[in-house]
Amino acid sequence: RDSHITLAHGSGGKAMRDLIEDVFVGSFDNPALAALEDQAVVALSELASHGDRLAFTTDTFVVNPLFFPGGDIGTLAVAGTVNDLAVSGAKPLFLSCGIVMEEGLPVEALRRVVASMKRTAEQAGVYIVTGDTKVVERGAADKLFINTAGIGVVPEGISISARNARPGDAVIVSGYLGDHGTAILVARNELALETQIASDCQPLNGLVETMLRACPDLHCLRDATRGGVATVLNEFAQSSGVTIRVREAALPLRQEVKGACEILGLDPLYLANEGKLVAVVPAEAAQRVLAAMRAHPAGEHAAVIGEVTGEQAGVVVLQTVFGGERIIDMLVGEQLPRIC
Amino acid sequence: RDSHITLAHGSGGKAMRDLIEDVFVGSFDNPALAALEDQAVVALSELASHGDRLAFTTDTFVVNPLFFPGGDIGTLAVAGTVNDLAVSGAKPLFLSCGIVMEEGLPVEALRRVVASMKRTAEQAGVYIVTGDTKVVERGAADKLFINTAGIGVVPEGISISARNARPGDAVIVSGYLGDHGTAILVARNELALETQIASDCQPLNGLVETMLRACPDLHCLRDATRGGVATVLNEFAQSSGVTIRVREAALPLRQEVKGACEILGLDPLYLANEGKLVAVVPAEAAQRVLAAMRAHPAGEHAAVIGEVTGEQAGVVVLQTVFGGERIIDMLVGEQLPRIC
Ligand SMILES: Nc1ncnc2c1ncn2[C@@H]1O[C@H](COP(=O)(O)OP(=O)(O)OP(=O)(O)O)[C@@H](O)[C@H]1O
Ligand SMILES: Nc1ncnc2c1ncn2[C@@H]1O[C@H](COP(=O)(O)OP(=O)(O)OP(=O)(O)O)[C@@H](O)[C@H]1O
Ligand SMILES: [Mg+2]
Ligand SMILES: [Mg+2]
Ligand SMILES: [Mg+2]
Ligand SMILES: [Mg+2]
Ligand SMILES: [Mg+2]
Ligand SMILES: [Mg+2]
Incomplete structure (x- = not known):
């Protein structure tokens, strides 16, 4: 052999x-x-x-x-x-x-x-x-x-699309952001970080099934891979012709990822994930979907991070922890090649 | 840009x-x-x-x-x-x-x-x-x-498989062998050949439709890519537990390919094709299928090259132009990397 x-x-x-x-x-x-x-x-x-x-x-x-x-x-x-x-x-x-x-x-x-x-x-x-x-x-x-x-x-009756976000909808992420991107950065030894962090890489079909049982009328759903959550939010905002407002304070982040981002000047909203999704759901279903997600191992740290408004088509706004506002664009340039 | x-x-x-x-x-x-x-x-x-x-x-x-x-x-x-x-x-x-x-x-x-x-x-x-x-x-x-x-x-009722070859069946190829392999060899300038030869690279679905109209009961069908016709014949012989006998004199070969093979010591049965198939069909349907193939641009030079016998499981025998016999194995080793 x-x-x-x-x-x-x-x-x-x-x-x-x-x-x-x-x-x-x-x-x-x-x-x-x-x-x-x-x-x-x-x-x-x-x-x-x-x-x-x-x-x-x-x-x-x-x-x-x-x-x-x-x-x-x-x-x-x-x-x-x-x-x-x-x-x-x-x-x-x-x-x-x-x-x-x-x-x-x-x-x-x-x-x-x-x-x-x-x-x-x-x-x-x-x-x-x-x-x-x-x-x-x-x-x-x-x-x-x-x-x-x-x-x-x-399944019959399900209709999820990036075009379905409506003013009033809630925006949910399924857990900690940026674990995969950080894990690859650390694994490459390109930075002098001692951080031990594992990729979030996992299949999400079980989680999505749970979410659909809680609310068959999910509006938008996408896994936040290359380009991170910021890119998915921009895709939703553009395809649906809406504004998406995100609260920085609501973003689920591991201490280690936060630390790595601060040292390296990276924004966790652009870090790649390989087992995280972003969902846009009708407001009335938000708490129900969130509870269902948290009861699933792949959604334990799920959080509502913002909402959809009708202000302007194709815009994502971050409300910072300091009370300011900042436009969040799609990823421009390369953040980290060969991440997936 | x-x-x-x-x-x-x-x-x-x-x-x-x-x-x-x-x-x-x-x-x-x-x-x-x-x-x-x-x-x-x-x-x-x-x-x-x-x-x-x-x-x-x-x-x-x-x-x-x-x-x-x-x-x-x-x-x-x-x-x-x-x-x-x-x-x-x-x-x-x-x-x-x-x-x-x-x-x-x-x-x-x-x-x-x-x-x-x-x-x-x-x-x-x-x-x-x-x-x-x-x-x-x-x-x-x-x-x-x-x-x-x-x-x-x-379509309903069609059942083609490498396991379906039966003693008595005819073996057909859809045209000239080895054009793709030779074209890539020449294009790489790895040999001092002046030959101008084009790859046979083409979709075969139209040809297969024509063949199925002539005979819905085609037994085996495979495109002869890497490993060439010899490899496909061995797959058929093994999967069906039969012997396949091929007549060297019946193999459709372009003069240029024959020449290149002689100079380089290559066997055209192992050369890659990207628009040729091998079919095993019931004997009674052979002439009907052949005529249908020849009427299609992708099968103009189709030929019956041999037949299936029950002698021994998993063997391919070539009857040479000189009247001898030679076992044709699967391709062993590498003939030509990055052919497709
Ligand atoms: N080479 C291509 N040919 C045709 N369509 C493409 C090609 N590359 C991407 N696309 C299309 O562009 C869209 C975005 O593709 P992308 O690969 O970014 O999505 P993704 O698979 O969800 O993300 P990731 O690859 O980061 O996991 C998809 O609709 C995809 O089908
Ligand atoms: N990496 C792989 N994982 C699973 N199955 C594989 C893998 N590679 C090949 N196979 C299987 O092995 C068989 C032979 O594959 P092969 O690629 O030789 O067929 P082909 O596509 O007809 O030939 P070619 O690639 O030369 O066009 C097929 O059944 C294919 O599905
Ligand atoms: Mg995706
Ligand atoms: Mg993907
Ligand atoms: Mg992709
Ligand atoms: Mg094939
Ligand atoms: Mg293949
Ligand atoms: Mg193939």
């Missing part, structure tokens, strides 16, 4: 087939994948038992380093795509796994990543049913990139 | 959003994508109008060089995933587009690739409805990688 990935593992021939059967089929372990046909096939009637619309999404993951406190590129690759399905209200069902490896990657690193994918898929209740494996020469990629695409089914 | 891709184009913020709207949404141009939600949503009833099963597949493309005679990485990325859907008999419907770019890539190169994706998607009748854009630092990836995932719907 090879200890490192070689170009033959991407050849389409015997070495690749053996690797796929050993590492991927062995771990992901489901009949749709095990058939090793060029595509996975699922009965539409099975899909229809979950709702009336198919949701389809994709993300590529290029995070550096591959392993970090709280997760690794495999955890991220499954949770990230599950979350982009979940925020439509869909039940996530099936994922694909497209891997690009750099020649020389230790097979052991691949195994660890695949084990994380498997574990996170189980946690989210999804199956990885199809995939692809490419190998590029040393120097043509940085160790390992993963693309996952996902399909899920939206 | 930036002339080159910067890390800010992968930040999740304003620069990325502007690039996506300008390059991807502008070109792919369909309402599901234009909504820019975290996922595309399609009515299951629309899918059900095409058949009873969903097909789902993915491929990542890392071809080097990005542009070559007959296509580019964009043509490949759409045709490749369309073909993995088509060989199940599915009507390909929707694709995703996950892009990884190296910092410094000329935006003009991206535009050309995206235009090819759009053109090929139109040709295949599919829409690109969701995507993702990542940028890595200079040196962390080689220019541009694309992942596409695809979904399609298999």
Whole structure:
């Protein structure tokens, strides 16, 4: 057995087939994948038992380093795509796994990543049913990139969209902001911080289910990944043609993240999260949704952080702890590359 | 406007959003994508109008060089995933587009690739409805990688599988072998060949539709990509537990490819194709399917190359032009990396 990935593992021939059967089929372990046909096939009637619309999404993951406190590129690759399905209200069902490896990657690193994918898929209740494996020469990629695409089914009657925010609606976040971004910064050793902080990387479909039971009429929902909460709020404000007012004092922040941000001059509203969502909900449902979220492990530290007003289209305003006001734009420039 | 891709184009913020709207949404141009939600949503009833099963597949493309005679990485990325859907008999419907770019890539190169994706998607009748854009630092990836995932719907009654080959069946290829592999070799200037040869890169869903009209009971169907026709034949022989006998004299080969193979000591049965399929069909249907294929532009040079026997499980035998016999294995080792 090879200890490192070689170009033959991407050849389409015997070495690749053996690797796929050993590492991927062995771990992901489901009949749709095990058939090793060029595509996975699922009965539409099975899909229809979950709702009336198919949701389809994709993300590529290029995070550096591959392993970090709280997760690794495999955890991220499954949770990230599950979350982009979940925020439509869909039940996530099936994922694909497209891997690009750099020649020389230790097979052991691949195994660890695949084990994380498997574990996170189980946690989210999804199956990885199809995939692809490419190998590029040393120097043509940085160790390992993963693309996952996902399909899920939206239950009848659910209609969540960035365009649905209405004046009076409440704005909720599902917990502490910026944990993932801070964890990656620290893991890169780019700063002289002693902080021990774990990524929040996790599937959110269970939390969204809970929220929908409390209020089937959720207006907007998005996971706050690259660009952070500030970017999601701007997307909601723009797509809905409203103003969103946020209270700085209400933002749930860990002491360690606050500290890191102060030292580095970063704004936690722009830090990446990989297991946090922003919701806009009708005012009358806000406390009900909040209570439901807090009763779920992924929403323990959920908080109402602001509300929607009709003042001006496409604007996000922060009411600072000192009583002032500040416009919060989308992220301009790069904050931190290869965060996910 | 930036002339080159910067890390800010992968930040999740304003620069990325502007690039996506300008390059991807502008070109792919369909309402599901234009909504820019975290996922595309399609009515299951629309899918059900095409058949009873969903097909789902993915491929990542890392071809080097990005542009070559007959296509580019964009043509490949759409045709490749369309073909993995088509060989199940599915009507390909929707694709995703996950892009990884190296910092410094000329935006003009991206535009050309995206235009090819759009053109090929139109040709295949599919829409690109969701995507993702990542940028890595200079040196962390080689220019541009694309992942596409695809979904399609298999019409009722169609059941194609690598396990369906039966003794007596005929084996057909859809045209000249090895064009793509040879085109990439030549484009890389790694050999002192003057040969002008274009990749065969093309969507095959139209051809498959034609074949299914001629014979709804196609047994096996696969596009012969990495690993070539030899690898597909071995997959069929193994999955079906049969022997496949191929006549060397019957293999459709361009003079240029034959020449290149002789000079370089390559076997055209292992060369990659990106617009060719191998079919196993009931003997009684062989001439009907062949005639239908030849009447389609993607099957003009289709040929019966052999037949299935019950001699031994999992074996592929080549009857050489000199009257001898040779076992044809799966590709062992690497023939040519970064072919697709
Ligand atoms: N990383 C992976 N995870 C899960 N399954 C995989 C992975 N890589 C490949 N597979 C599975 O292995 C089988 C063979 O994949 P392969 O990519 O060779 O098929 P293909 O797409 O038809 O060929 P090509 O990629 O050359 O076009 C398929 O069933 C595929 O789903
Ligand atoms: N290369 C692309 N081709 C087509 N559409 C794209 C592409 N990149 C992004 N998009 C679309 O742009 C929108 C924003 O994508 P983005 O990746 O920022 O969302 P996300 O996945 O929720 O965030 P993240 O990637 O940070 O998790 C989505 O609607 C997505 O489908
Ligand atoms: Mg995402
Ligand atoms: Mg998202
Ligand atoms: Mg593949
Ligand atoms: Mg393929
Ligand atoms: Mg294939
Ligand atoms: Mg994305």
